[in-house]
Amino acid sequence: MMSTERKNIILKGGREHNLQNIDLSIPRDQFVVVTGLSGSGKSTLAFDTIYAEGQRRYVESLSAYARQFLGQMKKPEVDYIEGLSPAISIDQKTTKVNPRSTVGTITEIYDYLRLLFARIGIPHCPKCGREISHQTIGQITESIIEEGEGTKIHVMAPVVKDRKGEHKDILEDFRKKGFVRVRVDGEIRGLDEDIELGKNFRHNIELVVDRLVIREGIDFQRRLSDSVETACNFAEGLVTVMFNKRDDEGNESTYEKTYSEDFACTNCGISFQELTPRMFSFNAPQGACPECNGIGTKMEMDPDLIVPNKNLSLNDGAVVPWSKSTKKENYYYQMLKAVADHFGFSMDTPFKDLTEEQQHIILYGSNEKGAFAFKRRNRS
Structure with a gap:
């Protein structure tokens, strides 16, 4: 003892x-x-x-x-x-008020801990708890086929992930190698287009290696295996597959899965990227909590403060932050008018008389895209 x-x-x-x-x-x-x-x-x-x-x-x-x-x-x-151990001390001085500043970041121990976890950490599946193992091209191919016959798929190689730059050399290299499509920041575009990317913004670029419909047969399996291997060669062992599936009632659903030659749970079919120090940093998108963005607090709006008087219409200034933006040449007014026209409600209807769906669209937006053109006086 x-x-x-x-x-x-x-x-x-x-x-x-x-x-x-x-x-x-x-x-x-x-x-x-x-x-x-x-x-x-x-x-x-x-x-x-x-x-x-x-x-x-x-x-x-x-x-x-x-x-x-x-x-x-x-x-x-x-x-x-x-009874002493190696010690650290923090100076008694006022530091900048920054929610991302902790004892670990001030003393720089946090940097060593991130490196330690990335190098010797053993990832486990969040579903079944098993240790994550490597996947072969054959295992990835079988996992894709298990999604069901008739499912449309895009086999893509995630070449650029959250990196700044125009990436013209990468796009030109794809053109020279005979590829015709890429997905840039979530949008599939043809390589015959003049793709201009902001130099100071972060981008994601995925090469579309192949587009297929899952079916039975050894020929399809060979083609899918070749496509997966090509994607892995371009993206250092990673391949992203976008699935478009139609159910018995005719409803379509689109979802994605990322497979890796490096880490994957063969029991649950979940793939993971190789551990990097950025995954353990709350200051990086790869490691930050998606809810609070790594700050530790989450900002939410109160609908009762945004729309305190629900008897008013949008034209009367029901939405307080936009209440002074009722001139027709104002950007926010025109945007709101375009939303009202697209979803079929009037700007003169009291907010309380709008449907719950329409109120939700005004406050939180919609995934549905609509046309919007901002027009100023004597020009558009």
């Missing part, structure tokens, strides 16, 4: 600065607060004695070559300290 001394930091004869030959026992692995009057020696005890001695011992344990790059701290005035 662990002794009492090992569970505590034992300090005897502390005389640094204004400490008066104190003896102290501080419990380890607990949150300890040092309080007292101004000038009583709180900072001297915490920073100039305990932290200084822990840091000094850590530096002395390094090689002579490593020590020459680190500042050597002098030994504090103390007779004896036991």
Whole structure:
């Protein structure tokens, strides 16, 4: 059983600065607060004695070559300290008010932790809990065919993922190799088009390797396998497949799956990308929570504050943020008018008399696309 001394930091004869030959026992692995009057020696005890001695011992344990790059701290005035570990300290100064700033980021320990998890972490399936293993081209092909005969698919290679630039050289290389389609930021476009991308914006580019309809037969299986292998060669082992399936009632559904030669759960058919430090960063899109974007708090709007008087119509200023935008040449007014025309409701109808669906469209928008042309006076 662990002794009492090992569970505590034992300090005897502390005389640094204004400490008066104190003896102290501080419990380890607990949150300890040092309080007292101004000038009583709180900072001297915490920073100039305990932290200084822990840091000094850590530096002395390094090689002579490593020590020459680190500042050597002098030994504090103390007779004896036991139970110390390598220590970190955070300066008592005002930092910028940033919700992304934590103890881990300030001390830079967070960077090492992200690297540690990315290099030695073992991913497990979130559904069945099994360890993630590699997938072969054959296993990926079989998993795609299992989606059902008659399903339309796009086999794509995710070549550019969330990177800034115009990427003209990549698109030109695709053209030279005989490909005809790419998906740029979620939109499938022909390579015969003049594709202009903003240099300072992040983009996603996926090469459309093949378009197929799942069916039985060895010939189809061979073609699908060749397409999957081609996509994996372009995207370093990754392939994205977009499925378009029609049910018995004629309803279509579109969904995507990402397969990987690197990590995949063969039991659940879920594929994952290889672990990278960015996946463990709340400051990167790959690792941030999709709900709060890594900040830790989520902003939501209150419909009762957006539309406090539901007896008013849109033309009367029912939506408070747009209540001063009722001039017909105003951008927001024209956008709202286009939405009303597209979904078939009047701008003069009181907000309370609109259907729940129409109210939801006004407040939250719709996935359905509609035409909108902004017109100014004497020009459009």
